[in-house]
Amino acid sequence: MNSLEKEIRQLTRLWVQKGGKRNRRQQQRRMLAFAAHASILGANCLAEVGKRHLVAYWRSRENLSRPTLYNHWRALCCLWRLANMRGAPIKPHALTKSEPSTPSAVRPPRSLGP
Numbered sequence: 035m036n037s038l039e040k041e042i043r044q045l046t047r048l049w050v051q052k053g054g055k056r057n058r059r060q061q062q063r064r065m066l067a068f069a070a071h072a073s074i075l076g077a078n079c080l081a082e083v084g085k086r087h088l089v090a091y092w093r094s095r096e097n098l099s100r101p102t103l104y105n106h107w108r109a110l111c112c113l114w115r116l117a118n119m120r121g122a123p124i125k126p127h128a129l130t131k132s133e134p135s136t137p138s139a140v141r142p143p144r145s146l147g148p
Contacts, residue, residue: 037078038069045116064109080117085124092126103128 035043042065050058071094072087088110095106103126110123 036069036073038073038080038083039066041079042066042069042113045113049112049116061105061109061112064106065113068106068110068113080113080119088124092124095126096128100128 042062046058046062046065050062052058068087068091071091072083075087075090077083077087092103095103098106107123107125107129113119114121114123
């Protein structure tokens with residue numbers, strides 16, 4: 035276990051013990067998966083984690099479904115909040131794509147009179 039994973043385990047130890055246990059354990063595993071990926075890229079602590087690590091992590095997870103990607107992103111949002119990091123982690127590309135337009139959005143508005 036590297037120092038980044040130890041740091042995340044320490045941050046999340048008390049957090050996992052409260053609230054929905056199954057969900058928080060799952061989120062912690064997702065945080066640790068991100069830590070393992072970031073440590074391969076050279077990050078030794080959360081202060082060294084940046085956009086490059088997030089982009090590489092999302093590219094390695096492109097095969098996941100949108101709801102699963104969203105759950106991974108929410109786990110990283112919790113990690114950012116627990117670590118008091120500024121902002122929020124960037125979203126995966128699949129979550130930032132615009133939704134397909136609905137037929138009602140394409141249809142022009144009706145005119146009220148002739």
